[in-house]
Amino acid sequence: MAFPVELRHCQALGLAGTAFLALGGETAGALPVRELWAPASVHAALGLVGVYFGIVLLTAAWLFLGRLVRGPRPPTPRALLLVLALWAAPLLLAPPLFSRDVYSYLAQGAMADAHMDVYAHGPDRLGGPLAEEVAPMWRHTAAPYGPAFLALASALSGLTHGEIPAGLLGMRLAALAGVALMAVALPRLARHSGADPAAALWLGALNPLVLLHLVAGAHNDALMLGLLGLGLVAAHGPRPAAGAVLVTLAALVKVPAALGLPVVVALRIRSGDRPLPAVLTTAAASAATTVAATAVAGTGYGWIGALGTPVSPHNWALTSLLGRATGALLTRLGSGLAPLAVPAWHLLGLAAAAVAVLLTARRLRARPVYALGLSLLAVAVLGPAIRPWYALWGLFLVAAAAPGTPVRHRSAALAGVLALAVLPGGGPADPGQLVLAVSGGVLGVVVLWQALLAAQAPVPGRPA
Known part of the structure; x- marks a missing residue:
């Protein structure tokens, strides 16, 4: 069924989606323990329905926007960045959604700020209100993150004095900064790779998984990907050593980004450097960055052993x-x-x-x-271990360098499915919650269908 799509319609529909996400999250999100509603309460039920209603609206807006991007007059990258800012705005002050990991970040930052060994002890050693907010399965687990992220978390803990609302806002702003770096890097990487910058932004930054998990969930994967993308951009330029530094910092947030270092070497060789000097200078820049970041964080090198942190059973x-x-x-x-x-x-x-x-x-x-x-x-x-947002590790760069439209279509389908995979509270689902989630999604589909039918209906006095 064909129907007209305009950029303003996509903006409004996506904004409505994230607004419902934020409102539903007030009772169904990963709230602080003292604010949690009973899962069977009317408020929590309505919140869960509202969140999945919002997910459907947001995903539909994203797909419609993709149709515009593939059309004869696609939006400019600047226009797409404005759409991203508009869609993200309601989520900035919403409670955490789809995961309680942000509370672990805050507790680990407070431990680092108190000079506790975060690589030997879990948040239970910290005690107090922050430790109570961490999911039970992770309270006795050492931090699996690198010193660059823990230095940031420690500094944030010092600024907020352990206050949970201020800490949550700070972590979300840090994640938003990571998303901004991703959005800056994507068009540039796309041009270097011979891909469409607008299509890269659509798949890599406006993706529902980015808004749901990197912005609403405040995951540190946003910082990892932002630094990785910026490092790869720098590796294409006249100062490739900066690329090695940035990619190393990304790996010192989360270690998978270390796979970007061989790519920095490859890009240097393609630009005319000889293989051996390219390898040696990249390795030297990476080693120096690692030593400096570890010294600043003051955590020591326990993060190497913490790479084997156990996963959820x-x-x-x-x-x-x-x-x-x-x-x-x-x-x-x-x-x-x-x-x-x-x-x-x-x-x-x-x-x-x-x-x-x-x-x-x-x-x-x-x-x-x-x-x-x-x-x-x-x-x-x-x-x-896998979580829905882990798919963004690869989708971000596939979006920037995909060789054709079919790859983007398959990536978009994967993102659409994973957007529905986790409940907003971040915990396991019971049958009642699944029914409510499905009800919210079905309601969203019905409302969209009726709106599309109404848009296609002939208006009296207007030529058909």
Whole structure:
């Protein structure tokens, strides 16, 4: 069914979507413990319906905007950045949504500020109100993040004096800064890769997963991706050493970004540098950045050992699912190897991810940014833990360097499905909550359908 789409319609529809997300989050979001509503309460139920109603509106606005981007007169990158700012605005003061990780960030920052070893102890060692906000499964878990992020979290803790509302706002502003860096980097990477800058912004920055999880969820993946993107832009320029510094800082937020360092080397070689000097200068810049960031954070090098931080036993990563199924089968057979099933599958997954990275880099040697995007997707899918926003590790760079429209279509479909994958409170779903979530989504589809029918209906006195 054909219908006219204008930029202002997309702006209004997406704004309505994020407004419903923010309003629904007031009772159904990842609220501070003292403000949590009982899941069965009317307010929480209405909030959950409202959040999924908003997700449908936002996703529809994004898809309509994609139609404009592919049309004969696509919006300019500047116009798309204004759309991003408009859609993100209602989420800035909303409670955390879809995850309680931001409370872990605040607790770990307070620990670092108090000179506690965040790589040896979990937030339970901190105690107090912040530790109570951390999800129970993570209270005894050491920080899995690098010193660059912990230095930021520590500084924020000092500024906010441990006050939760101020800390939440600070973390969201930090995530928003990361999204801004992503938006700055995307058009530039697209031009270097021969891709469409507007299409790159649409898929990589206006993606519902960015708004739901990086802005509303305030995840530090935003900073990792923003620094990684900016580093790759710098690696294309006259000062490639700055690229190595920025990519290293991204890896010192979350370690998957370290895969960007070989891409920095590859880009330097393509620009005319000899291989050995390119490798040595990139390694030297990365090592110096690591030493400096670790010294500033004051956390020591415990972050290297913390890379093995255990994952949730109920994680739905592919290797975790296979490990649990194998363990259950071995238990039924009476084998004593059952406890080794999950670790064994995790190791197999990491080995498969390493092979996928090497094969991708070899096959797509001429398109290193695109190869990096696919490699990060492989790491997210085959790693021991996965969350919906992990898909953004790869989608961000696929958006910047995808070789054609079909790749973007498949990436958009993946993003649309993952946008519906997590409840706004961040916890596991019960049947009643699933019914409410589906009801909110169906309501959104019905309202959109009726609005489209009304838009197509002939107006008396107007030529058909």
